[in-house]
Structure formats: structure tokens, C-alpha cells
Amino acid sequence: MKQLVVRSLAAGLFAAGLLGGTAGAALAAKDSLTLGMVLEPPHLDPTAGAAAAIDEVVYANIFEGLTRIDRRGEVQPALAESWTISGDGLVYTFRLQGGVKYHDGSDFDSADVKFALDRAMAEDSTNAQKGLFAPIASVETPDASTVVITLKQVAGDFLFNLGWGDAVIVAPESAAENKNNPIGTGPFKFDRWVKGDRVEMSRNPDYWGEAAGLAKATIKIIPDPAAATAALLAGDVDAFANFPAPEALGQFENDPRFTVAVGSTEGETILAMNNAGAALKDVRVRRALAHAIDRKAVIDGAMFGYGTPIGSHFAPHHPAYVDLTDRYLHDPEKAKALLAEAGYGDGLSLSLKLPPPSYARRSGEVVAAQLAAVGVKTEIIQVEWAQWLDQVFKGRDYDLTIVSHTEPMDIGIYARDDYYFNYDDAGFKALMAKLGATLDEAARNGLLAEAQEKLAEDSVNVFLFQFAKPGVWNKDLVGLWENSPVQANDLTEVNWKE
Amino acid sequence: MAVFLLQRLAAFIVTLLVASLVVFLVMEVLPGDPAALMLGVSARPDTLAALRSEMGLDLPAAQRYLLWLGGLVSGDLGTSYTYGVPVWELVRERIGLSLPLALIAICLSTLIAIPLGVLAAARHNKPADVGVMGFTQLGVAVPNFWFAILLILVFAVHWQVLPAGGFAGWDAGFWPALKTLLLPAVALALPQAAILARVTRSSVLETLGEDYVRTARAKGLTRRAALWRHALRNALIPVVTIMGLQFSFLLAGTIIIENVFYLPGLGRLIFQAIAQRDLIVVKDLVILLAASVVAVNFIVDLLYAVLDPRLRGGGHAG
Numbered sequence: 001m002k003q004l005v006v007r008s009l010a011a012g013l014f015a016a017g018l019l020g021g022t023a024g025a026a027l028a029a030k031d032s033l034t035l036g037m038v039l040e041p042p043h044l045d046p047t048a049g050a051a052a053a054i055d056e057v058v059y060a061n062i063f064e065g066l067t068r069i070d071r072r073g074e075v076q077p078a079l080a081e082s083w084t085i086s087g088d089g090l091v092y093t094f095r096l097q098g099g100v101k102y103h104d105g106s107d108f109d110s111a112d113v114k115f116a117l118d119r120a121m122a123e124d125s126t127n128a129q130k131g132l133f134a135p136i137a138s139v140e141t142p143d144a145s146t147v148v149i150t151l152k153q154v155a156g157d158f159l160f161n162l163g164w165g166d167a168v169i170v171a172p173e174s175a176a177e178n179k180n181n182p183i184g185t186g187p188f189k190f191d192r193w194v195k196g197d198r199v200e201m202s203r204n205p206d207y208w209g210e211a212a213g214l215a216k217a218t219i220k221i222i223p224d225p226a227a228a229t230a231a232l233l234a235g236d237v238d239a240f241a242n243f244p245a246p247e248a249l250g251q252f253e254n255d256p257r258f259t260v261a262v263g264s265t266e267g268e269t270i271l272a273m274n275n276a277g278a279a280l281k282d283v284r285v286r287r288a289l290a291h292a293i294d295r296k297a298v299i300d301g302a303m304f305g306y307g308t309p310i311g312s313h314f315a316p317h318h319p320a321y322v323d324l325t326d327r328y329l330h331d332p333e334k335a336k337a338l339l340a341e342a343g344y345g346d347g348l349s350l351s352l353k354l355p356p357p358s359y360a361r362r363s364g365e366v367v368a369a370q371l372a373a374v375g376v377k378t379e380i381i382q383v384e385w386a387q388w389l390d391q392v393f394k395g396r397d398y399d400l401t402i403v404s405h406t407e408p409m410d411i412g413i414y415a416r417d418d419y420y421f422n423y424d425d426a427g428f429k430a431l432m433a434k435l436g437a438t439l440d441e442a443a444r445n446g447l448l449a450e451a452q453e454k455l456a457e458d459s460v461n462v463f464l465f466q467f468a469k470p471g472v473w474n475k476d477l478v479g480l481w482e483n484s485p486v487q488a489n490d491l492t493e494v495n496w497k498e
Numbered sequence: 499m500a501v502f503l504l505q506r507l508a509a510f511i512v513t514l515l516v517a518s519l520v521v522f523l524v525m526e527v528l529p530g531d532p533a534a535l536m537l538g539v540s541a542r543p544d545t546l547a548a549l550r551s552e553m554g555l556d557l558p559a560a561q562r563y564l565l566w567l568g569g570l571v572s573g574d575l576g577t578s579y580t581y582g583v584p585v586w587e588l589v590r591e592r593i594g595l596s597l598p599l600a601l602i603a604i605c606l607s608t609l610i611a612i613p614l615g616v617l618a619a620a621r622h623n624k625p626a627d628v629g630v631m632g633f634t635q636l637g638v639a640v641p642n643f644w645f646a647i648l649l650i651l652v653f654a655v656h657w658q659v660l661p662a663g664g665f666a667g668w669d670a671g672f673w674p675a676l677k678t679l680l681l682p683a684v685a686l687a688l689p690q691a692a693i694l695a696r697v698t699r700s701s702v703l704e705t706l707g708e709d710y711v712r713t714a715r716a717k718g719l720t721r722r723a724a725l726w727r728h729a730l731r732n733a734l735i736p737v738v739t740i741m742g743l744q745f746s747f748l749l750a751g752t753i754i755i756e757n758v759f760y761l762p763g764l765g766r767l768i769f770q771a772i773a774q775r776d777l778i779v780v781k782d783l784v785i786l787l788a789a790s791v792v793a794v795n796f797i798v799d800l801l802y803a804v805l806d807p808r809l810r811g812g813g814h815a816g
Contacts (some may be wrong), residue, residue, distance in 0.1 A: 042536065042580035042774065050538025124548045128537040179582040195581060195591055196762025196770075197665055220664060223766075224757040226647065227663050231760070234654040234662035356773075386530025386775045393539055394531075407540065 030496045032216040033477070035489060036228055036237040038244045040196065040221040043179035046165035047120060050128035052406060052487040055165035056242075057199050057219055059488035062103075063168035063184035066094055066113065066147075067159050073318075073408070073485030075159045079108065079169055079185065080147070089154040089439050094147040100208045102171050103189040110141035116169045117149070129166040154437045156444055157409065164486065187212040187492050197221060213479070213495035232258070232472055239473030241480055241489050246304040252472045259475045262306055263482035264317045267404040267467030269307070269359060271367055275460060276422035277399050279348055286459040288338035290328035292374040293367060299465050302362035307465035312452035313411050316466055317483065320445035324456040324463075335374040344375075350399035352378040355388040360402045363464065367402065393420045404467050408486055411451055414460060423460045506799065510792050517788040518570070518781075522563050525777045531555075532579050532775040553579055566781065576778045580771075585782045588767060595665050596764040599679050599686070600748035604741065606687035607694055612737070614691075615698025620725055622703060630695060637692025646685035646758040653681060663759035682759045686752060690744050697740050701733040708732070734805055742798035746791045 041053035046063060060068055068078040077083075080094040100108035117139045120127040127133070135155040140148045151158065161167065174183035182190045187209065188201040199219045203212045220237050222228045225245035231237045232252070243249065252258045271293065273280045280286055295309040308316050311324025339345060350371075354364040361382065368378045378400065383391065392398045398420075405413070414423055415432035431454065435447045456463075469484050479494035533549040534541065550556050557565075569576055575585035618630035654662035660681055666674040705711060706729050714724040753765035764783065771779035 040770075043582050049536050050540065051536070123544070124552075126537070126545055126549045126552065128541050128545070130542050130545050131540060194665075194667055194762070195583075195588060196766060197667070197760075220760075221762075222663070222760040224760060227650075227758055227760045230647075230650045230655055230662040231664075234650070234658060236654070236662050236664060384530065384773060386528075386532075386535050386773075389534045389539070390529050390531060394534065 030476075031214055032218070033214050033239065033491065033494060034218045034220055034237045035491075036220050036222050036231060036240040037489075038221075038223055038225075038228070038242070040223075041199075044182040044190070044193065044199070045170075045178040046168055047116070047170060047175075048126050048128070048179065055487050056489050058182055058184070058186075058190075059165045059168075059486065060186060060490040060492060061188040061201060061217070062182050062186045062190055063165070063170070064186050065162055065164070065168045067163040069160070069163040069408075069486045069488075071481045071483065071485065071490065073483075075163055078163070079113070083159075085439075090151045092149045092151070092158065094149070096145045096147065097208055098145060100185050101206050102174065102185055103183045103204060104171075104174060106171055106173060108169070108171070108185055109144040110147045111144070112171050113147045113169055114139045114141050115172045115175075117167075119170075119175065120167065127166055129164060132161040132164060132167060154439060156436060156439050160409070165488070188214075188217060210492075212492055214491060217491050217494075219489070239471070239477055239480060241469070241471045241473070242484070243470045243472045246306050246468075246470055249304070249306070249470055249472070257475060259471075259473050259477070261471045261473075261480075261482045263469040263471060263484065264308065264315065265406065265467045265469045265484040266315055266408040266410075266486070267406040268310060268313050268315065268410075269363070269402065269404040269464045269467055270313065271363075271462035271464055272401045272403060272421055273461050274396060274399050274420075274422055275424075276396070277350075279342070279344060279350070280399060282342045283459060284338045284342040285344065285348070286462075287328060288335040288342070288374065289371065289376065290459050290462045291331045291335035291338065292376065293328075293370050293462050293464070294330040295325070295464055296330075297370070298363050298366045301366040302359060303465070303468070306468040306470055308468070310463045310466050312456045312463055313405070313414065313461070314448070314452045315408075318409075318448075320448035320452075322449045322452050324452060327456045328459065328462075332374050339375060347375045347377060349377045349379065351381055352400040352402070353381045353383050353388065353392050353398045354402055355383060355385055357404075359404060359467070363402050367400075367464075396420050396422060402464070406467070406487060411448065411455070414451075414455060421460055423458070425454075425458065428454050428458075502799075502803075506796050510789075510796070513792050514785060514788055518567060518785055519563075521781050521784040522566070525781060526559055528775070528777075530775050532777060535775050536580065566778070570782075570785065575782045578771075578776055578779050580774050580776045580779075585779055588779065589764070589783070589786065592762060592764045592767050594668060595679075595761060596749055596752075599683055599752070599761070599763065600745060602679060602683040603686040603690065603748050604745050606683060607691040607744070608741065610687070610691040611694035612698050615695040615737075616702055616725070616730065618695070618699040619702035619706065620722070627699075630699070634692040634695045637689050638696070640689065642685050642689045643754045643758050645688060646682070646755055649681045649685055650758070663761065665761050678761075682752075682755055682761060685758075686748060686755055690748070694737065694740055694744070698733065698737050701736045702729055705729040705733045731805060735802060738798055738801050738805065742794050746787075746794050749787065749790055 066080040191200040
């Protein structure tokens with residue numbers, strides 16, 4: 001509550017422009033960057049934790065994988081300079097970059113790749129995305145610069161998956177220490193981490209590729225949105241790639257010292273429904289809820305207008321996206337009729353468990369009001385992340401919840417057994433299996449379109465909006481990612497304008 | 499004096515034991531699995547099991563309690579689940595911020611409050627008193643985070659003479675580090691000073707009405723001399739009590755100020771640790787803070803004895 005008061009107060013003060021900013025001219029020859037981030041990474045090993053904050057520090061900067069995902073979400077060569085895929089789609093032969101060294105001076109070769117992948121797949125692996133490596137049957141190293149990966153079955157997204165932060169290549173000598181002293185092959189090397197405050201890195205002079213434009217990069221942890229606003233205005237930080245106070249964006253847009261860029265993310269924000277719930281197992285009830293929600297009002301009310309409405313679990317910027325937002329238009333009368341048809345004409349009571357992020361709490365308020373308008377009473381229960389994981393995700397003890405699914409291309413979660421939606425549909429599972437076995441891009445996109453339609457048809461969840469990524473940075477700064485195809489702050493192309 | 503010290507030591511140990519048991523039990527019943535929180539929603543059950551066993555979470559509760567307590571006694575605070583470094587290292591880094599911050603704040607607040615409080619009492623019901631009371635009323639009413647935001651707007655955003663937040667660290671040099679602590683210290687100190695000034699005022703007023711002050715005046719001492727030589731010393735007892743409480747609060751109860759100035763202090767560490775279910779850090783910090791509160795109370799007790807000779811007598815001491 002106090003937090004909220006702080007935020008609204010600060011927003012009010014800033015918005016009222018009580019104190020106009022004075023110009024803080026950037027130094028001409030500036031080659032360092034201070035980037036603000038809201039959440040501190042728990043540690044710095046991307047192969048041993050799910051926290052997005054880890055990748056937001058180290059991905060592409062300190063650690064690299066065989067492939068990397070670029071700012072458009074496309075797969076690019078990284079430590080693998082090139083590759084060939086066998087006709088049956090099962091054998092990938094990677095040709096590795098030469099002359100690559102880790103930050104501690106040791107050489108990179110195929111043995112490291114085998115080590116890193118075997119480690120991620122091992123029995124005692126603590127890799128949060130172990131599933132990415134499930135299709136791998138074996139990793140062989142015919143010579144120091146060649147890696148041959150054989151798959152158990154065709155995996156259409158295998159090269160993309162190798163570009164995840166969880167699949168970066170680490171060295172056997174340093175892997176155990178990466179949590180606190182990350183040693184990678186990237187264009188920046190880790191300098192130090194003042195826990196709770198900042199992570200510092202500097203240009204790797206021995207980088208195998210094109211050297212980074214910045215000599216030094218500091219990532220500053222600022223959890224409070226009002227503090228983030230003040231830090232930008234005071235010039236303490238140069239940029240917030242993902243700015244936490246959408247309410248203050250208008251002020252930055254009107255300030256000539258800053259660039260505001262609203263990009264897209266892979267975060268589908270959904271009103272998830274327990275498809276095994278007494279009332280919610282009836283597709284008519286789920287459709288009624290979809291008709292009851294006005295996405296525009298949710299985006300305006302909870303996100304200050306930043307966000308793109310979605311009609312299925314899919315990112316609008318992806319080529320295979322199908323716009324299904326008109327499948328369930330906002331229509332309270334129709335919602336009431338569907339509820340009556342399902343036997344809930346006298347009303348219905350559901351629990352709505354909300355995790356801590358402000359998007360969830362704020363959207364929850366709007367959603368509850370909209371559901372009340374069609375006779376669905378919701379009991380809002382605020383939970384912490386740990387409780388959410390325990391009760392909702394693991395225990396599946398909930399009716400409704402609001403959460404943003406931030407993993408890229410994660411429509412496959414609807415095919416998982418025992419996933420928290422309790423959606424168990426043989427047709428959808430078959431569709432996903434077929435997708436996994438398809439390599440042709442056009443055919444894949446067709447299947448993905450079919451999958452989106454199917455989820456909308458079954459109204460598995462109420463699909464609210466694609467999370468926006470509002471970035472604010474110094475107007476002289478170029479090269480930051482506007483969009484987030486993977487959660488990262490790739491600083492390799494960042495530079496100060498002359 | 500020896501009896502007094504022994505009594506205090508016994509109370510110290512019992513308090514810590516009770517605190518350790520309470521915090522352990524609370525952490526036990528707290529819903530949420532630290533391993534699940536670290537690995538997120540895509541983790542597979544075998545991965546979770548591997549991490550749980552790596553973290554020692556698969557042992558029975560009683561065994562974990564005794565292991566933890568044994569570690570504490572031998573000075574081993576354990577390893578943070580989330581950061582993967584010894585808890586002691588985290589605490590050391592944070593104390594380097596929280597302790598100086600608390601000290602600066604308490605010094606500032608004392609330097610402002612006691613002269614003001616005495617002034618108000620000496621000029622009872624005169625304009626100076628009314629002015630001090632008005633300002634302190636404002637100081638008590640204004641929430642410190644709001645005041646902090648005003649300070650940031652003025653000194654960091656508008657004049658850009660001080661940073662808006664963060665902590666440079668002592669290795670960056672004394673002045674740069676101090677500079678980052680100035681605004682937070684002021685934001686913390688002023689509301690505390692307001693309370694302290696009011697307590698000082700009423701306490702001094704009360705002692706000014708005592709018989710011995712009247713006697714002193716009757717002996718021919720001026721009002722001012724009676725105030726400084728006799729009344730003030732006796733009036734300080736409640737003031738010292740409040741200062742002790744304030745110091746304990748300043749050491750860890752500053753989460754909101756730490757958020758506004760994004761300072762990596764003890765308060766934020768404990769807050770973060772609870773949210774991330776870094777149970778070992780939470781448990782250790784609660785014990786450390788309980789120990790520091792007891793220690794500060796002990797110092798306050800000693801100060802009572804210095805201020806009031808009647809309390810030095812041992813057995814019958816309060």
C-alpha cells in the first residue's frame with residue numbers, strides 16, 4: 001500500500017511538472033553506459049535459473065551460445081559460424097568460430113560445447129529450461145572446431161532454442177563459479193557485482209568478433225518506479241530499456257533530453273482459467289468470461305494504454321500471428337446469455353489470485369469490475385510469487401489468475417500434461433506434435449495459425465494483451481533494443497552519437 | 499554491576515534462542531518452495547528435486563533447525579539460496595551502508611532535536627516554543643518517503659548537486675560514498691528529530707516542575723543554570739529510551755527509504771529475501787537484528803545508569 005502511495009505521489013509530482021528538469025548535457029566523448037533495471041538477478045549464471053533478470057544482464061554481453069537471437073527475433077550464428085542439417089532433419093553439424101577465448105584466457109573449442117550441453121541435460125542438472133535439450137540424443141566432437149548434434153526426433157525450433165540464454169556455452173573450468181563470477185566468451189567481461197546495487201562490465205579487448213562500442217557498462221538496480229523516474233531525470237542512469245512507470249512516460253515524451261520507444265515483448269498477459277473448475281470446465285462459461293472482458297479498458301486502466309490486445313496465446317509481431325481479437329467482442333449481454341445457458345443465470349462466484357507485479361494487480365481490479373457487470377462475483381486474493389507458484393502453478397488451486405507468459409514462442413505449454421490451465425485436449429496436442437516434426441517455415445506458420453484458432457475456439461483463457469516494453473533513454477544513445485524477442489539487454493551495438 | 503551484567507547476558511541468550519525458534523517455525527509454515535521460485539514455471543520435476551537436494555531442503559525440519567543453530571554458534575551463517583554466496587558476505591556489504599546511514603541519521607536527529615526541545619521548554623508558551631511545536635508537528639505528520647521524494651526533486655533533479663539514489667560504496671572514496679548517503683540520512687533524520695524534540699520538550703518541562711529544580715532556583719540559581727545543571731540530565735532518560743528505539747528502527751526498518759533511494763541496505767536485503775524465499779538469509783538477519791536490538795537496549799540501560807546514579811545499585815535495579 002505504502003509502495004503504491006509512493007508511486008502515485010511521485011507520479012503526481014512529476015506529472016505536475018513541479019520542477020522542470022535542467023539540461024544535463026552528455027559529455028562529447030562518452031563511452032560508458034549506465035542502464036537501469038528493476039529486478040536484480042539472483043545470480044549471474046543463465047544456465048541455472050529462470051529469472052529473466054539474469055539474461056537481461058549477461059545474454060549476448062557476457063555469454064554466447066552456438067546461435068543467438070537478434071533484435072528482430074531471428075536466429076543468427078554466434079559461436080557456431082555455420083551449420084548444416086541432414087536431409088532427415090536429425091543431424092546438425094556446427095562449424096565453430098576460430099580464435100575464441102573465454103574471459104579468463106582459456107580457449108574455446110568443441111569440448112566446451114559438449115560439456116555445456118551435457119551439463120544442461122544431465123541427471124542432476126539445475127537448468128530451468130531442461131526441456132529445450134530434451135530432443136538431443138547425442139553430442140559428438142569429431143574435431144576441435146566441429147560439433148555434431150543428433151536429435152531423437154525432428155525439432156523445428158531447435159536452432160532458435162540453442163539461442164536461449166539457458167543454452168549458452170560455458171567452460172568446464174569456470175562453470176561452477178559462474179553464479180558470482182561469470183566467465184563467458186562475449187564482447188563484455190564481467191568486472192564486479194555490488195549486490196543490491198549494480199553489476200559492472202567492460203569491453204573485452206580480445207573479443208573474436210566486432211568489438212563493443214562501449215568501454216564500460218554498468219547495470220544499476222532500481223526497484224522502485226518513482227526512483228527510476230528520478231534517476232533518469234537526474235542523469236544518474238542513461239537508459240531504462242524496460243521502464244517500470246508507464247504513468248510517467250508522457251513526461252519523458254515531452255522532454256527533449258529523452259527518447260521514448262514503446263516496443264513489444266514476448267509477454268502474453270492472460271486471465272488464466274482453471275479449465276477443470278466446476279463452472280469453468282464448461283466452454284460456455286469460459287466464452288462468457290471472454291465476452292465480459294473489455295481489453296481496451298484493461299489496457300487503458302491497468303497499463304496506461306501501453307499494450308496490444310490479443311485474441312489467442314501468440315505475439316502480434318510474429319509472422320504466423322492471426323488476429324483473433326474479434327472472436328469474443330466485448331458484449332456483456334451475450335456473456336449473461338451464455339452464463340444463463342450454462343445454468344449460472346443467478347450469478348457465479350470465482351476466486352481471482354493475483355501475483356505481485358503491478359500489471360497483474362491493476363488488471364485484476366479492472367477485470368473484477370467487468371466480470372461483476374455480468375453477474376460473476378470474484379474474490380480477489382493477492383499472493384506473493386512463491387505462493388502463486390505453490391498454489392496456482394503447482395497446486396492448481398484457483399479459478400482465475402492473471403499472469404504474463406514471457407517465454408518466446410510458448411504456445412506449446414497448452415499441450416503439456418498437468419499444466420496449470422488444466423486444458424487437456426488431444427486435438428491440440430496432436431497439432432503441437434505435428435509442429436515439432438515440421439521444418440518447413442510456411443507449413444509451420446500454417447500449423448501455428450491453426451493452434452491459435454483452436455485456443456480461441458476453446459476459449460482456454462481470456463487473452464488480454466501483449467505486454468509492451470516502454471523504453472526511455474538519453475536521446476544521444478543509439479543501438480538499444482526496442483523490442484524484446486528474448487529477454488535481454490544486448491549492448492553489443494549500443495553507442496553514443498558523435 | 500556484575501549481577502546486572504549477568505542478568506542482561508542471560509536475557510540476551512534467551513531472547514535469541516526464542517527468536518531463532520520463532521523465525522524458524524514461521525519460515526517453515528510460510529508457503530512457497532525456494533527451489534520452485536528459482537527455477538520458474540518451465541522447470542521439470544527432476545530438476546526441482548536435484549536443486550532441492552543441493553540446497554539441503556530435503557532434510558527433516560528438526561535436523562535443519564539444529565544444523566542452522568550449530569552453524570550460528572560456530573559463526574557460520576550458511577549460504578544464501580539465491581545469491582549462492584555466504585550470508586555473512588551479504589550482511590557485511592549491507593552493514594557497510596546501513597550502519598553508517600543509521601549513525602549519520604541518529605546524529606543529525608539528535609543534534610537537531612535536543613537543542614530545539616530544550617529551547618522550546620525554556621521558552622514555554624513563547625513564540626519560540628510555538629514555532630518549534632509547529633515544525634515538529636509537521637515533521638511527525640509528513641511521511642518520510644514523501645519528504646525523501648521532495649529532497650530528490652530539489653537536490654537531484656532540479657539542482658543536480660546530489661545523486662537521486664544508489665550507493666557508491668566506500669571503496670569509491672569517503673566523499674562520494676557520503677554524498678550518496680546525505681539525502682537519505684536527512685530524510686530519515688528529520689521525522690525522527692521531530693519526535694525526539696517533542697519528547698525532549700515535554701520531559702524537560704516535567705523536570706522543570708520538580709521539587710529539586712524549585713530548590714535549586716530557591717538557592718539562587720538562574721532559570722537557565724537550573725535547567726542545564728539539574729533538569730536536563732534527568733530529562734534525558736526518556737530521550738535516551740526513544741533514541742535507542744529509533745536506532746534499532748534505523749538499522750533495519752528503513753525499507754521504504756531504501757526503496758526511494760534504491761539503497762542496498764539491510765532492510766531491502768531482508769525484504770528481498772522474504773519475497774525470494776531465501777529462507778536462510780531471512781533467518782540469519784532476524785537473529786542478527788534481534789541481537790542488535792538487545793545490544794542497543796543494553797547500551798541504553800548502561801546509559802540510564804550513567805544518567806541516574808540510583809540505577810547503579812545492582813540487584814534492585816529496574
